[in-house]
Amino acid sequence: MAKVNRRQFIKISSAFLASSAAASQVFDWPFQVKNAIAEEFLTADRIVPTTCEICFWRCGVDAHVRDEKVYKLTGQANHPLSNGRLCPRGNGGQGLLYDPNRLRHPLIRVTVNGKPQFRKTSWDEALTLIAERFQQITEQYGTESVAMFSHGFGASFFKTLFSAYGIRTFSAPSYAQCRGPRTEAFKLTYGHAVGSPEAIDVANSKYLVLLGSHLGENMHNTAVQDFSKAISRGCKVVVVDPRYSTAASKAEHWLPIKPGTDLALLRSWIHILINEKIYDVEFIENNATGLEELWEGVKDATPEKTYALTGIPVEQIVAVGRDLGRYGSSALIHPGRHVTWYGDDTQRERAIAILNALLGNYQMPGGLIQQEKYSSYKPKFPVARNAGQQFKSRYPFASSVPANEIVEQTISADPYPVKSWFVYGTNLIHSLGDQRATMEAIQNLDFMVAVDVLPAEITGYADVVLPECTYLERYDDLDNRTYRIPYLAIRQPAVAPLYDSKPGHEIARLLSMKMGLPDLFEADIETYLDKQLKEMGSSLSELKKSGVLKKEESDLYRKEGEMLRFKTPSGKIELASQRLKDAGFDAVPQYYPPPENPPGYFRMLYGRAPMHTFGRTANNRVLGELMPENELWVNEIAGHDMKLKHGEYVYLVNQDQVKSRTRIKVRLTQRIRPDAVYLVHGFGHTDPRMEFAFRRGVSDADLVTKLSVDPIMGGTGMNNNFVTFSRT
Amino acid sequence: MSRKKNYAMVIDTRACVGCSACVYACKSENSVPEGFCRDWIEQKIQGSFPNLTMELRSNRCQHCEDAPCVTYCPTGSSHYAGDGTVQIDRDLCTGCKACLAACPYDARYIHPIGYADKCSFCQHRLKKGLQPACVTTCPTDALHLVDLNSNDGIFENLLEDRKTTQDIVHAGTGPKLFWLQ
Numbered sequence: 001m002a003k004v005n006r007r008q009f010i011k012i013s014s015a016f017l018a019s020s021a022a023a024s025q026v027f028d029w030p031f032q033v034k035n036a037i038a039e040e041f042l043t044a045d046r047i048v049p050t051t052c053e054i055c056f057w058r059c060g061v062d063a064h065v066r067d068e069k070v071y072k073l074t075g076q077a078n079h080p081l082s083n084g085r086l087c088p089r090g091n092g093g094q095g096l097l098y099d100p101n102r103l104r105h106p107l108i109r110v111t112v113n114g115k116p117q118f119r120k121t122s123w124d125e126a127l128t129l130i131a132e133r134f135q136q137i138t139e140q141y142g143t144e145s146v147a148m149f150s151h152g153f154g155a156s157f158f159k160t161l162f163s164a165y166g167i168r169t170f171s172a173p174s175y176a177q178c179r180g181p182r183t184e185a186f187k188l189t190y191g192h193a194v195g196s197p198e199a200i201d202v203a204n205s206k207y208l209v210l211l212g213s214h215l216g217e218n219m220h221n222t223a224v225q226d227f228s229k230a231i232s233r234g235c236k237v238v239v240v241d242p243r244y245s246t247a248a249s250k251a252e253h254w255l256p257i258k259p260g261t262d263l264a265l266l267r268s269w270i271h272i273l274i275n276e277k278i279y280d281v282e283f284i285e286n287n288a289t290g291l292e293e294l295w296e297g298v299k300d301a302t303p304e305k306t307y308a309l310t311g312i313p314v315e316q317i318v319a320v321g322r323d324l325g326r327y328g329s330s331a332l333i334h335p336g337r338h339v340t341w342y343g344d345d346t347q348r349e350r351a352i353a354i355l356n357a358l359l360g361n362y363q364m365p366g367g368l369i370q371q372e373k374y375s376s377y378k379p380k381f382p383v384a385r386n387a388g389q390q391f392k393s394r395y396p397f398a399s400s401v402p403a404n405e406i407v408e409q410t411i412s413a414d415p416y417p418v419k420s421w422f423v424y425g426t427n428l429i430h431s432l433g434d435q436r437a438t439m440e441a442i443q444n445l446d447f448m449v450a451v452d453v454l455p456a457e458i459t460g461y462a463d464v465v466l467p468e469c470t471y472l473e474r475y476d477d478l479d480n481r482t483y484r485i486p487y488l489a490i491r492q493p494a495v496a497p498l499y500d501s502k503p504g505h506e507i508a509r510l511l512s513m514k515m516g517l518p519d520l521f522e523a524d525i526e527t528y529l530d531k532q533l534k535e536m537g538s539s540l541s542e543l544k545k546s547g548v549l550k551k552e553e554s555d556l557y558r559k560e561g562e563m564l565r566f567k568t569p570s571g572k573i574e575l576a577s578q579r580l581k582d583a584g585f586d587a588v589p590q591y592y593p594p595p596e597n598p599p600g601y602f603r604m605l606y607g608r609a610p611m612h613t614f615g616r617t618a619n620n621r622v623l624g625e626l627m628p629e630n631e632l633w634v635n636e637i638a639g640h641d642m643k644l645k646h647g648e649y650v651y652l653v654n655q656d657q658v659k660s661r662t663r664i665k666v667r668l669t670q671r672i673r674p675d676a677v678y679l680v681h682g683f684g685h686t687d688p689r690m691e692f693a694f695r696r697g698v699s700d701a702d703l704v705t706k707l708s709v710d711p712i713m714g715g716t717g718m719n720n721n722f723v724t725f726s727r728t
Numbered sequence: 729m730s731r732k733k734n735y736a737m738v739i740d741t742r743a744c745v746g747c748s749a750c751v752y753a754c755k756s757e758n759s760v761p762e763g764f765c766r767d768w769i770e771q772k773i774q775g776s777f778p779n780l781t782m783e784l785r786s787n788r789c790q791h792c793e794d795a796p797c798v799t800y801c802p803t804g805s806s807h808y809a810g811d812g813t814v815q816i817d818r819d820l821c822t823g824c825k826a827c828l829a830a831c832p833y834d835a836r837y838i839h840p841i842g843y844a845d846k847c848s849f850c851q852h853r854l855k856k857g858l859q860p861a862c863v864t865t866c867p868t869d870a871l872h873l874v875d876l877n878s879n880d881g882i883f884e885n886l887l888e889d890r891k892t893t894q895d896i897v898h899a900g901t902g903p904k905l906f907w908l909q
Contacts, residue, residue, distance in 0.1 A: 072756040075865060085867045091752035216745030221867050228743040228868035246745050249782035256778045610747035625762060626748055670777045
């Protein structure tokens, strides 16, 4: 039986699109007012302190509003994550607010003459439909058949709503497609995660080792502030990266490692520290277990063997290893952030955690530190008693639901069917890798809702699309995360929502009425926030004015002779992990070589650029001005061998003969190894509704057909894909 | 009476990561039209794999002491503002582009409305006691506006123990951007 392609991607829909395209042509950018001179902009009608969401670092921004338009965004002076400064993306936030391609109305998928289309609809109709369909699906298949995917803290209201309704499957690609391996590795070693913002004292490090980290290209504001501070204070930097990154240009040693062999190098440094007894002997004796087993496990990782695996000369391996010993507790091996590379990621992160332990930098200046929350208060919401099954990961150490596993289960329906997705602010088509699986899963769905600001690709597959307003037009929950300076910050609207868009909290509240939970939320968000703030000793009016409240820097460092206790089974830092061993994994990280390049193919590596946040900013006309498309970095000599010309456009074809949908500009450069190519993630959009981003550059996600899944926690390693070039 | 200012800028290329926050902040602050900028990032890469160096620097008008744009401006639009900066009086500018040709640093462009435009060190902010937008936003604290006539020691402290370079000094214009290596 031919499979009916029910969920055909809606490319162009009816009249409302044409009108929005017309609107974009006459759109007057408020920050480029014709005939304006700078002096005219000196005074804002009001300055609204709020929280940025061009990325997920959550800096404090001041929105400068004149004539009800945000014309400028600056860093909030008092906010500990911005310190008055902003990254390029934060500076260009108006480009999202005034993006002419924003979703303007709720949309419902309809079929006209056999063709799927979106029909503009009212909020009432859209939300009624969602409530009805959820009821039907959960009655038929149980509440466990609905899964929610999200990215961003505006998702909290929907999580509250669904938890009260009985839906329990929440997943964020920021776990298994990004930071998950780091979380689990540090929990296995220290009993707690590194957190975000990371609990590391980079600013005070004297010796900093970065592995494939894009600090300086990844512009998490305070992380880069700390990095530059460290450099200015004379910190020595070592960068392990197949590519000469921005960070590498600041480094004393750039180690252009053979991709995929990082764990071998880390093991060798552990070997050197123990073999030469230059680790922190006293700290390890008092606070760690498993040193002997660790030594047994890395005994074979000699610098000579490691050279053969990594291509890093023995002298350099030894020099850095000994420097680590010399700098000791003031040295730091940075745990990284996006770490799903080769499928051995938890073990690689374990090796990083172990190395830091050996340096004795735990709660020491320049090392791993302790952070605190401003307040332990958390609003309480009811959770449904009759909730369905809890999603059970097949990966023993997955503490969050791997998004890729939901995709798999949506296809297999094993052990139970997943029939509906609610997707908040994450473009799964570009974020999950293995698009074929994502598409197949989508075909198996009975119903999908997408909440987004822009017509990202995922919205084209949804049955209902709900236009959320941007971060500059809404309240969200309070930001009360752990940080070295405990703080409490607000996101509040700088201007009223444009078009027929609504804030997430309002959408969730209206939906809660339709879903039979009318008393779940306060009637208005301001009362809700004010009640919470009163519990924390403040008020909404205070926070609306100040934007942020903070306390004295917390106790970052341990005291001399302080007894440490870790939340691991042994109560100590676990250099060898019995838990991993019991689950059938290596107690001490072992190195297994990654697949080699097929002849004529280059390993595809991807990363970040300072002015973009994944695909979320690709359509931002302000940010796109300096970087409208990504380029393919190819080593100059390797490129000449392949007869590539600098500046020409090529398609990429991967090891499974999947061809990129779009073409990319070749950049021949000395700044990368000859066996790898590199591109910035987030380009190559194929939804024509995003007019600026449409078909600019290539999406690496198109070519990540092979996921190397980490057997420990389900992270999807994406760097074992290889590409070659095609002109046609 | 307070001493006259003589503004200059010190730019730390070691701290700078070339992120372009300065460019975007300037564009918003000064409503610079699409396709143009008053400041920009330069990347100087030398060597070949794997022995490479790269310098990142934020660049803009040098506010020269002996500025050819002022010399060659036929209308007196480009002028010394008396605080060490070079400014443009838009009412006097005819958009003739003599200054664009004269500037060794390629720091100017013609605004679509018809006048020459360039970095002003955010003069309107300086007058209010604020720092230029680029300096304020820089996440790496790489940009420093200094007053060369001041005896506050800030300029000297920044340059202490650091190799300092200036651009196209042989043009003899007395540029006032200092790059710390």
